[in-house]
Amino acid sequence: MKYEPGDSVGIFAVNPESLVEQILQKTGFDPEYVVTLENGEMTIRDAFSHHLEITVLTFDTIKKYYEKTKLPELGKxxxxxxxxxxxxxxHDLLDILEDYPFDWNPNKLIEVLRQLPPRLYSISSSQDMVGDEVHATVSVVRYERKSRLRNGACSSHLADNIETDDQVPVYIEKNPSFKLPANGAKIIMVGAGTGIAPYRAFLQQREADNNTGNTWLFFGDRHFQSDFLYQVEWQKWLKSNHLQKMDVAFSRDQEEKIYVQHKLQQNQQEILKWLEEGAHFYLCGDMKKMAKDVNKTLLEIIKxxxxxxxxxxxxxxKKLKREKRFQQDVY
Ligand SMILES: Cc1cc2nc3c(=O)[nH]c(=O)nc-3n(C[C@H](O)[C@H](O)[C@H](O)COP(=O)(O)OP(=O)(O)OC[C@H]3O[C@@H](n4cnc5c(N)ncnc54)[C@H](O)[C@@H]3O)c2cc1C
Structure with a gap:
């Protein structure tokens, strides 16, 4: 398996067993009932466990659910x-089954659900440093709603069920739009939470290439104590100068919230200087909030x-983007 810093690994998920059992109980389906999906015949329990999306609802799922049930409340x-x-x-499949009850049979319900897609994770290693390994930085999705603990299909499967030496089906998802500059130019890396993952791969690569200096990391998360991912590694790279500069923002460690964009603002002059010197600017992590704020801040800095x-x-x-000097991997 070959990959480069900036690529992602696709991991096939297995749905949480407790959710599968609760859905079987709610619907009253015989777990051994055989259904036919794109990938062949299997029991409905196997279909819910390995082949159908049940932890996430999409617009398409809800629309199909409505088309089959015509429940007026769901129409609203x-x-x-x-x-x-x-x-x-x-909300997940069990929620909609509870909130919008209907007399389902297995064949009808599987027509509503989409195939369980693999989840992508930014690779946080360079093959020049780790050989055949692929490192990923996974934040486990767990939350409680309506007194029920919910677990993300892939992240909780990795955290709860996978032991050392177990096998997990994976593939490499190439990302030509998130790559280190070929000429070893300066890089500014901005990431929050697991958005830091590809930068670990970048730094491993710079170390393997013996390319020192020219790297600046902005990292944000909630708490210094619990969330400073790979702290020791960044400190090691700062010492060896593979990482030239690092600015961190821990939003919940003080009264007023401090995010990565605030750290960018504090370094306005230097950031524009780096860009003028040909630096590439990278942004990785949360699409909804951080990416918008960082884009806005970068524009203000340049202005x-x-x-x-x-x-x-x-x-x-726009010119930075055209020249592939502003690259984003947000999700
Ligand atoms: C290119 C790319 C790179 C990525 N890289 C990484 C990475 O490096 N590390 C990483 O951890 N993830 C990464 N992700 C996200 C990852 O692919 C998964 O989406 C994530 O792990 C959740 O998948 P899951 O199967 O565990 O959860 P799912 O079963 O998909 O459940 C997610 C759903 O749970 C619900 N939910 C989650 N949290 C809450 C909450 N607090 N309150 C209420 N509802 C909630 C939402 O409905 C959400 O859609 C990346 C995504 C992309 C597209």
Whole structure:
């Protein structure tokens, strides 16, 4: 298996056993009932465990559920964008079966559900340092709602069921749009939470290439004590100068929230200087909040420090993107 820093690993998930059992109980299906999916015949229990998405609801799933049931209350939900968005986040198949009861049979219900897709994880290692290994940095999805503990299909499977030397089906997802500069140019890396993962691969690569200096990491998470991922490794790379600069933001360690974009703001002048010297700018992590804030902050830095208009600053960012000097991997 060959990969490069910036690529992701796709991991095939297995749904939480307790959720599968609760769905079987709720529907009253015989667990041994045989159904046919794209990948052949199997029991409905096997289908729920390995082949169908049950921890996540998509718009398409809810639409199909409505088409089969014609339940008026569900029709109302589908026509209310805000409520539908709220429902989609943090609800699973068991929720919709409970909230919108219907007399299902296995063959009808499987037509509503999508195939269980593999989950992607940014690779946090360089093959030049770890050989045949693939490292991933996984945040385990666990949350409680309606007095029921919920577990993410893939992350909790990895955390709860996989032991050393167990086998897990994986594949490499190439990402040509998130790559280290071929010429060893300066890099500014911005990431929050598990968004730090590909930068560990970048630094391992720079170490393997014996390329010192020219690297600047901005990392943000909640707490210094519990969330400073790979702290010792960054410190080692700072010492060896493979990592030239590092700025960290722990949002919950003080009264007012401090995020990576605040650290960028504090370093405005130096950031524009690096960009002018040909630095590549990378952004990885949470799409909803952090990516938007960092994009906005970068634009402000270019505008304020460059003494140019918003339009010119936007052109500057577009040019960075065209030249592949601004790369994002957000999810
Ligand atoms: C290119 C790419 C790279 C990625 N890299 C990484 C990485 O390096 N590390 C990493 O950890 N992840 C990464 N992800 C995310 C990863 O692919 C999975 O989406 C993530 O691990 C969740 O998958 P899961 O199967 O565990 O959870 P799922 O079974 O998919 O459950 C997720 C669902 O749970 C619900 N949910 C989650 N948290 C809450 C909450 N607090 N409150 C209410 N509802 C909630 C939401 O409905 C959410 O859609 C990446 C994604 C992409 C696309």
């Amino acid at each position: 939900l589908i026509n209310d964008d805000k409520k539908l968005d709220e429902y989609l986040y943090g 304020n420090q460059g003494g140019i208009t918003t339009e010119k600053a936007e052109e500057y960012v």
